[in-house]
Amino acid sequence: MSKVKYYYDPDTLSYRKIEPKKSRRFRNIALFFLGSFLFGFLGLILLLNTNLVNTPRELSLAREVKNYELQFELLGKKMEQIENVLANIEDRDNNIYRLYFEANPIPEEQRRAGFGGVNRYKSLEGFNNSEMIIATTKRLDIIQKQMVIQSKSLDEITKLAEEKEKLLAAIPAIQPIKNEDLTRMASGYGWRSDPFTKARKMHWGMDFTSPKGTPVYASGDGTVTRADNNASGYGKHIRIDHGYGYMSLYGHLSQYNVKARQKVKRGDLIGFVGSTGRSEAPHLHYEVWKDDERINPINFYYGSLTAEEFENMLKFANQENQSLD
Incomplete structure (x- = not known):
């Protein structure tokens, strides 16, 4: 409750109550509300910038x-x-x-x-x-x-x-020269000594040594794409497209028994061992290609070798000896 103030009136020789002006009263009320609003607003700003109070949207x-x-x-x-x-x-x-x-x-x-x-x-x-x-x-x-x-x-x-049946027939799966016709397997797939330069060189196939004229057989069904002497180093050679990305090559032949575009079956006689092209002695250079990349032929002899024969071949193929081409 506000204090009541008085003043002394000399005319009446008495104390009179001071009545505040209405304008002053309204001003004081306005200042009170303004101060309250500013204080509340500043307090709200401070609270909103702390973790003490979160708005419903912030909580959501x-x-x-x-x-x-x-x-x-x-x-x-x-x-x-x-x-x-x-x-x-x-x-x-x-x-x-x-x-x-x-x-x-x-x-x-x-x-x-x-x-x-x-x-x-x-x-x-x-x-x-x-x-x-x-x-x-x-x-x-x-x-x-x-x-x-x-x-x-x-x-x-x-x-x-x-196409499993056709695929299995097409894959080059037999040895291109019979075991009884081999003198020995001279060189396998891998780095070998070049017979002419004596430098280490990648040998992309396998060499089978045998006398000139030894029969060479197709290792899988396919179509002869080349039977000529027009590839550097291979001499007289035959290439068979087996389909499914497979191709086999038979190099250094003495004679052909097939011609280009001729279809052959696995085991068909296609040519004879020789020493044409870049060759040091009669042998067959044999390669297998898959998707235009040469791969190790030793992985494709499951159709003609016993386990013991394959083990012997693997042992000789891994020897880093000299190739014949």
């Missing part, structure tokens, strides 16, 4: 962020499960399916390759959780790429399975 956004973090955690666990299943499929693909159909395994670096070039995730930068979002997106992209690669691989395996 915080709950959303927590929910998103939980969803990302669950997504990470699901991706881990997908990666484990995919790794199992890839392992079976490389070590069972592709091995069974004599297809080259898909290299690990190809399956796990990332994405080069421009920054694919620039639009995701600049947010509070950008690192987590970008890492998760990258992980999803890699999984998607792996699945595409695996899908294409399985499509290839399915196609091979549908």
